[in-house]
Amino acid sequence: MTTLPDRRLLLVHAHPDDESIGTGSTMAHYAATGAHVTLVTCTVGEEGEIHVPQLAELAAAKADQLGGYRIGELATACAALGVTDHRFLGGAGRYRDSGMMGLASNEHPRAFWQADLDEAAGYLVAIMQEVRPQVMITYDANGFYGHPDHIQAHRVAMRAVELAAVEGIAPAKVYWTAMPRSVLEAGLDAFTESSDNPFAGIDSVDDLPFGTPDPEIAARIDATEQHAAKEAAMRAHATQIPATSWLYSIAGNFGAEFMGVEYFTLALGKKGPGRGPYGWEDDLFAGLDLDGRDRFPVAAAGLR
Numbered sequence: 001m002t003t004l005p006d007r008r009l010l011l012v013h014a015h016p017d018d019e020s021i022g023t024g025s026t027m028a029h030y031a032a033t034g035a036h037v038t039l040v041t042c043t044v045g046e047e048g049e050i051h052v053p054q055l056a057e058l059a060a061a062k063a064d065q066l067g068g069y070r071i072g073e074l075a076t077a078c079a080a081l082g083v084t085d086h087r088f089l090g091g092a093g094r095y096r097d098s099g100m101m102g103l104a105s106n107e108h109p110r111a112f113w114q115a116d117l118d119e120a121a122g123y124l125v126a127i128m129q130e131v132r133p134q135v136m137i138t139y140d141a142n143g144f145y146g147h148p149d150h151i152q153a154h155r156v157a158m159r160a161v162e163l164a165a166v167e168g169i170a171p172a173k174v175y176w177t178a179m180p181r182s183v184l185e186a187g188l189d190a191f192t193e194s195s196d197n198p199f200a201g202i203d204s205v206d207d208l209p210f211g212t213p214d215p216e217i218a219a220r221i222d223a224t225e226q227h228a229a230k231e232a233a234m235r236a237h238a239t240q241i242p243a244t245s246w247l248y249s250i251a252g253n254f255g256a257e258f259m260g261v262e263y264f265t266l267a268l269g270k271k272g273p274g275r276g277p278y279g280w281e282d283d284l285f286a287g288l289d290l291d292g293r294d295r296f297p298v299a300a301a302g303l304r
């Protein structure tokens, strides 16, 4: 029987690729420093666009095989991030990608948007019982940018925390992904002169569907040492992120900081000690008592 590491981090994401784009450096950082990182992906992403012309026939409106293909992309991404514990909520294919808000795909009987909240949360509680994460990461109530599956991932994850709390096994801290307004403002300024401006037509961060006032940010995870791992993980999702994406040109222009620094708000739990004008934590486990109350001995014999 093996025992899990003392620090255990659970991430709940909507589709394959969200983990790499939103939290890839944080995942790679914690995996590389000996924490146990568990990724739960809620759908296999059947409704995504396809940016690889040779794979166009996989599309939902054609062969409807994109989800199966993306399972392989996600496996490659997890390998790049050094993450070995990955599951699909309820098993691969239990919940279908709902597509963008308002589309007919929202109504599919297996669409994650239609999921029974307690059933879906129950799958997550079972994972919490097995892994006993002290820290969980998911999205805010708007799913960071409004995609139905991201909103639903938020609802399911937060419901799972409620159910786990009844059993006394809820994570001690719950974070939501976030982007500080100051970082967005710097990005807008830096891109004004660029020919490849992803913010073209946007004059103010007020026009963006995300952006958190700096004082509301709780944690700034500087994982710049993992920026190459994050970029490799993103490139594994080739059907979703074109090789010519502005994401990669930003990485080229701004280097490690753009790829390697990720931000979070603290939704539940007690903020630990931090630094800077707003006391941003530099560690998601900051302030936790890993030798005592917040440490759960976990047998990991059955772990994949």
Ligand SMILES: [Zn+2]
Pocket (backbone or CB within 6 Å): 014, 015, 018, 147, 150
């Ligand atoms: Zn997504």
